[in-house]
Amino acid sequence: MSFISYLIKGISLGSVYSIIALGYTMVYGIAKMLNFAHGDVIMIGGFVIFTVMSTMGLNPLIAVLIAIVLCTLLGVTIERIAYKPLRQAPSLAVLITAIGVSYFLQNSALLIFGADTKSFTSVIRVPALKLAGGSLTISGETLVTIPLCIIIMIALTIFVKKSKTGRGMVAVSEDREAAVLMGVNVHKTIAITFAIGSALAAVASALMFSAYPSLSSVSGAMPGIKAFVAAVFGGIGSIPGAMVGGILLGVIEILSRAYISSQLADAIVFFVLILVLLVKPTGILGRKIQEKV
Amino acid sequence: MKIKATKQVSSSTRSNFITIGAIILIYFIFQMMIANGAMSNLLKGLLIPLCYYSILAVSLNLTVGILGELSLGHAGFMCIGAFTSAFFSKVTENTITNPWVRFPIAILIGALAAALLGILIGMVVLRLRGDYLAIVTLAFGEIIKNVINVLFIGIDHNGIHFSMKDAAALNLEEGGQTIVNGPRGITGTPKDATFGIAVLLLLLTYVIIINLVNSRSGRAIMAIRDNRIAAESMGIPITKFKILAFTISASLAGVAGVLYSHNISTLIATQKNFGYNMSIMILVFVVLGGIGNLQGSIIAAVVLTLLPEYLRFLQDYRMIIYAIVLIIIMIYNWNPKCIAWRKNHSIQGFLARLLKKEEA
Amino acid sequence: MAMLLVKNLGISFGGLRAVDSFSITIEKGELYGLIGPNGAGKTTTFNLLTGVYKPDTGKMYLDGVDITGMNTIEINKAGIARTFQNIRLFKNLSVLDNVKIGLHNNYRYSTLAGILRLPSYFKTEREMNERAYDILSVFGLDKEANLLSANLPYGKQRKLEIARALATNPKLLLLDEPAAGMNPAETEELMETITLIRKKYDVTILLIEHDMKLVSGICEKIYVLNFGTELANGLPQDVLNNPEVIKAYLGE
Secondary structure (H helix, E strand, C coil): CCCHHHHHHHHHHHHHHHHHHHHHHHHHHCCCCCCCCCHHHHHHHHHHHHHHHHHHCCCCHHHHHHHHHHHHHHHCCCCCHHHHEEEEECCCHHHHHHHHHHHHHHHHHHHHHHCCCCCCCCCCCCCCEHHHHEEEEECHEEEEHHHHHHHHHHHHHHHHHCCCHHHHHHHHHCHHHHHHHHHCHHHHHHHHHHHHHHHHHHHHHHHHHCCCCEEECCCCHHHHHHHHHHHHHHCCCCCHHHHHHHHHHHHHHEEEHCCCCCHHHHHHHHHHHHHHHHCCCCCCCCCCCCCCC | CCCCCCCCCCCCCCCCCHHHHHHHHHHHHHHHHHHHHCCHHHHHHHHHHHHHHHHHHHHHHHEEEEECCCCCCCCCCHHHHHHHHHHHHHHCCCCCCCCCHHHHHHHHHHHHHHHHHHHHHHHHCCCCCHHHHHHHHHHHHHHHHHHHHHHEEEECCEEEEECCCCHHHHHHCCCEEEEEHHCCCCCCCCCCCHHHHHCCCCCCCCHHHHHHHHHHHHHHHHHHHHHHHHHCCCCCCHHHHHHHHHHHCCCHHHHHHHHCCCCCECCCCCHHCCCCCHHHHHHHHHHCCCCCCHHHHHHHHHHHHHHHHHHHHHHHHHHHEEEEEHHHHHHHHHCHHHHHHHCCCCCCHHHHHHHHHHHH | CCCCEEEEEEEECCCCEEEEEEEEECCCEEEEECCCCCCCCHHHHHHHHHCCCCCEEEEEEEEEEEEECCHHHHHHHEEEEEEECCCCCCCEEEEEHHHHHHCCCCCCCCCCHHCCCCCHHHHHHHHHHHHHHHHHCCCCCHHCCEEEEEEEHHHHHHHHHHHHHCCCCCCCEEEEECCCCCCCCHHHHHHHHHHHHHHHCCCHHHHHHHCCCHHHHHEEEEEEEEEEEEEEEECCHHHHHHHHHHHHHHHC
């Protein structure tokens, strides 16, 4: 039974990674950049929820809503100030700028909230579920996380396929110049992409810190890296790929931690990624781009 | 991610000699300052770090700027170089007592270990497309750091013992010693690194890479960067040269690692010194100094290492200002409007217009 | 023995037969033209001949050697060099260095010799420089040798690509639309240059072109490709007056 419980825990963690990975994969596909600061937006989201709940004592759901609003504003602002001026620049330059933004967010959080690790109070009020005569417990966090992840994926896929903005996003990701000629407002599209990604980051932070309650200025970095790995794993630019990559990564991480070694868990996760990419160099669901000679 | 060089590598020998001369000059100036007690302790402690950060930046530029591949795991090679050399030095501390014999061997060991790792990783990684290559190098960097953290190596008169669990599992006999102590790393490495040796290694690194770039192999590597398909059609073996560049780059990072590990008393592998934090920091040096610009790498490494130290008076605001400065410099350098503004307001342009006015 | 003997070469992409039953015999020193409407499969044929694509039918022989199935690097070593439809210069290298890349396989010294600046480095580099300037002067590019190749005007970039390919000392030179984007004066100059290099370097040439003045001006034989198959093959006066060929280009 404990294998099942680890598996479920892994799927739950993986769902969080998926939600974060969505932000990476959408921004990469549409704005053609690696938003290195994405993980730190999650950290900010976590701090917002924590502060709102502990100092204002508001209802957790309201705290999460406030976090979503603030993170969305943060994401769009960052895009406007730091990334938009560099849209014509080589992608490596934008990557470094994103790194600068990441440093900025981490150190601002350090300054405002201090260096000590905070203990996050879970926003989830759903009680844990006991199954199979008490031998299998599913935490309330997991009960919310997994279905929420599925809902988000479905909603996003519908949005991208059916809505005008969504289709515009796909157009920009495939051929930016052609999209402009078709009347797609590229500025608005990219801004919306960042908005969605950042909003999802806030949701992910609520779910993640509820399940893993230690919060500090560097708490967003590693999950950010792992989610980025998951996005590449599943095929960068692909929304279902983000889900597949995220879940797989979460499962591998938890199972490694449980059955092999806690310290080597991260190394094993990365190792599996490398193996996958050797077999399928564009990721699990990635598309092969044929180079024209 | 396609990487474009910002400046054609200067094959002008004069400019390279000036750089080498400048480094030697600065070395002697610093030595005089130290002799006269005119150097702050802060700067004294930074002398060797400035050298190994420069070596790291220049060697990464070989991969990123000359070969044109984004590597986010450079610190992993530094890590291997640091640990293998430190292990050697610690173990032979009492048998090879002369540091002038022991340290050069340690340097060779570090360089070789990193080179071997470079070849292995290169064979795996270099056939992946840009972004995937970046992620896999990042992954490898993290793996190396993590594995070293669970490594226990001890020596007794029976030989070398390994374990991945803990020190006790080494089952060392009486008189045995744990050299690599898992997360506690290696303590007590002889501090054989000196400023002079560090500068020498920096000069060696610079000369090796400049000579490589201005040679047949260097041209082949840059051809692969600029247009792989055309290079193939010219009969250039792509994988061979990719691995060559990557390995040399890795080996030099290993040398930097040797300097690092022989300059501190406790060698541990953390996120900050051998994780992606370090790899990213070196990448920032390279991009800021100019992709493909080797002199720029050294200048950027020096400036960006000194800057946070000298901004210490700003206390807690130090890193935020650093981050803001970084963002501003990137935008100033790369935004088309800024580039145009700079062209119109450059000092050369101003002088030219002044001279034109005088003529008229 | 023919320089290039191709029998029944073909390739499919998915369900599309891009090139079918391509057969041609090019004698040593000949200048052959490959023409056809857009999308006929001309560049695909070049890609087959240079190992970018592996054919699924047919065989090809270069100067008697079976080169079917070889990869690009091996085929270049066997003696085929090419230029590209969309210029593929090494943009960040100088004009001289672009040509020196072509000399890579014929002028060698080890990487170590380069790093340590051994005598073989100096000697071979001198030889490479001589040869490279030699080739560049044929194309009138020697004055721009140290210019960044990206800064050359378009017409000169095209010439540089040919110079670079020639530097590999090929037996067979494949030129993919060398006159694309050139004005009549430049085209005229190109025709003279091609005639000159045929004489000077004893090289066999197969070129793809849309510019009929160039094709009828210098090509000794012409192969017409349409929808991936042969439409006509032979002397210019026969091929260019062939009603089928005219129909394919101009429509009914």
